[in-house]
Amino acid sequence: xxxxxxxxxxxxxxxxxxxxxxxxxxxxxxxxxxxxxxxxxxxxxxxxxxxxxxxxxxxxxxxxxxxxxxxxxxxxxxxxxxxxxxxxxxxxxxxxxxxxxxxxxxxxxxxxxxxxxxxxxxxxxxxxxxxxxxxxxxxxxxxxxxxxxxxxxxxxxxxxxxxxxxxxxxxxxxxxxxxxxxxxxx
Numbered sequence: 064x065x066x067x068x069x070x071x072x073x074x075x076x077x078x079x080x081x082x083x084x085x086x087x088x089x090x091x092x093x094x095x096x097x098x099x100x101x102x103x104x105x106x107x108x109x110x111x112x113x114x115x116x117x118x119x120x121x122x123x124x125x126x127x128x129x130x131x132x133x134x135x136x137x138x139x140x141x142x143x144x145x146x147x148x149x150x151x152x153x154x155x156x157x158x159x160x161x162x163x164x165x166x167x168x169x170x171x172x173x174x175x176x177x178x179x180x181x182x183x184x185x186x187x188x189x190x191x192x193x194x195x196x197x198x199x200x201x202x203x204x205x206x207x208x209x210x211x212x213x214x215x216x217x218x219x220x221x222x223x224x225x226x227x228x229x230x231x232x233x234x235x236x237x238x239x240x241x242x243x244x245x246x247x248x249x
Contacts, residue, residue, distance in 0.1 A: 091230035094175065094183055096211050102173045102183065104226030109150075110164055116149040116199045119174065119223060121181070121216035130201040138192065139168075143208035144184030144216045146174055150192065151199040166192045170237035173225035174206060181220045182208040185228065188240050 094102030109115075122130050122145045130147035137145075154160045168190040175183045184206030192202055208215065216222075228234075 089230070091228060094173070094225075095209050095230075098210075099179055102175060102209075102225050102228065104171070104173065104228045104230075107169065107172055107224070107227050110166060112155045112158055113150060113152050113164060113166060113194065115224075116151040116201075118221050119149070120147050121145065121176075121218050121220035121222065122147040122203050123216075123218055130203050137203045137205050138190045139205040140187050141184070141205045141207040144174070144182050144206040146184065146204045146206065146216060146222055148192075148202045148204050149199070150194055150202065152194040152196055154196050160196050163193050163195045166194065168192070168204070169227055170240070171228040171233060173209070173228060174222045175225040176213075176216070177221040177223060180214055181217065182210050182213045182215055183225070184216065184222070185209050185233075187237065188243075 090103060092098065093100035150166065152164055154164075168186050170186055170189050172186040173183055174185075185208075186204075187207050190204065192200075194200055
């Protein structure tokens, strides 16, 4: 059942992203399918005190450098775009220096590849990551792909934090998935 839901999810993302002609009339589809435009949407930022410890990079379980190698620690739904999020938490003045913080990557958050030969990735179900004060973690994140005709992510490919899509079709999809169990295929 989970594999079928995951396949259906992948097909839904592809079907929603394929209408290239719609991208010309719908700016919320910029960066999807064959579009080389930068995705647009609402700006999203890490919580106060949390930052990226280094550049976000493509990741694979075969080359585990600088990312948690445990496949059970991969968060997210998808495996075409695998990234390593290098997060560090230094509480700012006024924050409790002994409590962890929870980072919620919202559905629709996009990570853009700095190389146009590689896929952008999108979060399809919100992901929560916990980090303790003073800690630096390297979290493997699985995302769904956004682009036709591009390669999947790979080690050495740099990514950057993008916006949260406003596209109404994707917002409907995310609402449908909100209370469903999804997992990466095994």
